[in-house]
Amino acid sequence: GNSVTQMEGPVTLSEEAFLTINCTYTATGYPSLFWYVQYPGEGLQLLLKATKADDKGSNKGFEATYRKETTSFHLEKGSVQVSDSAVYFCARRLYNQGGKLIFGQGTELSVKP
């Protein structure tokens, strides 16, 4: 099937800790991959994207590399801040499916000072 699986949350870290949120996908084609972030009480904001294998998306200190061999797109940040506390959604998009996004279940991140 076509799906996206993320590690379960909540993830609780201290400020300046290293963050990894795992994401794997299944798809019959060659999807584009995305991370979206949802801050408390807000909508979904695009964090970063990668459109082909070995691409690395990056933004605001976050990075994710499109790994075709492991069908993964893990989100990483070297040093998290309290302001990074949010829910993070991994998503994939297939051109031949009308461009709809399929989301993972979301991973809540809580960063403590």
Added chain:
Amino acid sequence: EPEVTQTPSHQVTQMGQEVILRCVPISNHLYFYWYRQILGQKVEFLVSFYNNEISEKSEIFDDQFSVERPDGSNFTLKIRSTKLEDSAMYFCASSALTGGESPLHFGNGTRLTVT
């Protein structure tokens, strides 16, 4: 930066009533979407819309739901007879293309509460 706007931000309605959720997509975008997120759960695809017709719809998007682009700028989601389980956050999104180079841009959502 252009953005997707949704109104109202919060809608309360009684079971069985009709509701219309409104969205103004980014002006040069061609593809439009509705998603919903039940509290604390994943973001679920409802419907995609292109060239004035539905491209794809999910199992959730049954006969009680409809979408319309009435005037070239607004994109609406109508629920004909709301049920308690329709309570959720509804997100509108738009994109210029269907490829990864043109990601979906989301509005801030409408929280629908059915009592």
